[in-house]
Amino acid sequence: LMDAFVMAHRDKTARVVVLTASSTSFCAGADLKWMKKMVDYDYETNHKDAMQLALMLNQLYTLNKPTIARVNGAAFGGAVGLISCCDVAVSTKLSKFCLSEVLLGLAPATIAPYVIKAIGARNAKRYMLSAEVFSARRARRIGLLSEVVSEEDLDQTVTMFIQKFRAASPQALAMTKQLVDMCDGQNIDATLMQKTAATIATIRVSEEGQEGLNAFFTKRKANWQQD
Structure with a gap:
């Protein structure tokens, strides 16, 4: 396994x-x-x-x-x-x-x-x-x-x-899994807020983040949804 x-x-x-x-x-x-x-x-x-x-x-x-x-x-x-x-x-x-x-x-x-x-x-x-x-x-x-x-x-x-799952961005899925573990059991404090803000900022400027936003606004399928 x-x-x-x-x-x-x-x-x-x-x-x-x-x-x-x-x-x-x-x-x-x-x-x-x-x-x-x-x-x-x-x-x-x-x-x-x-x-x-x-x-x-x-x-x-x-x-x-x-x-x-x-x-x-x-x-x-x-x-x-x-x-x-x-x-x-x-x-x-x-x-x-x-x-x-x-x-x-x-x-x-x-x-x-x-x-x-x-x-x-x-x-x-x-x-x-x-x-x-x-x-x-x-x-x-x-x-x-x-x-x-x-x-x-x-x-x-x-x-x-x-x-x-196949309809979603592979990168977004991977980062969301990490996000859940990062937040689980943690106090909602300045440190956690900084980490969550960094997560969304990172994914917004990433290739898949840009592709997903552009696909949404141009009303087309994102490239990971083509197959």
Whole structure:
């Protein structure tokens, strides 16, 4: 996954990234063969392995284009972290979710920052500590999912988001993602106001900013909307 995310980040022709599964489960958790090997790892090897996972999650979270989790089945353990890293998550009504690490004597450590951002600390404590299985409807209510639809409507809903993202400036999308993270949890003070003013000033004078404004005033499509 790390290689795929790095490739998507660098690919200027890629406008949206959709994360999904080819099986009937989105992701049932950690690979069993890997878990068996992990039992014999020492601290240093465990730390190195965990850092690889942490870096992969961060690569997904900081991708410079919109990301969509297309959840087509059960999502357990680390899968909840992958969903939390995406900008939008669309799931079928029958999908189930679980943060099951404590049942194995482990903790959902590397995914925790992203899960907490998605569902909040209070909900994170409940589902991380109880390891209870919860429904797509509940996942939508606590903020893990953006939309819950029937299996028949899953692809149509994902396509709708793709079309909306493709209508927007790639640069504006990337900078807006950064803007949200920059503002999240910050006090609205002089420093933040300076940063937000610098953001809009930078994008207004950029090539895509100028193209978007000119396209609007001349009533034509912007160049990123031509394909």
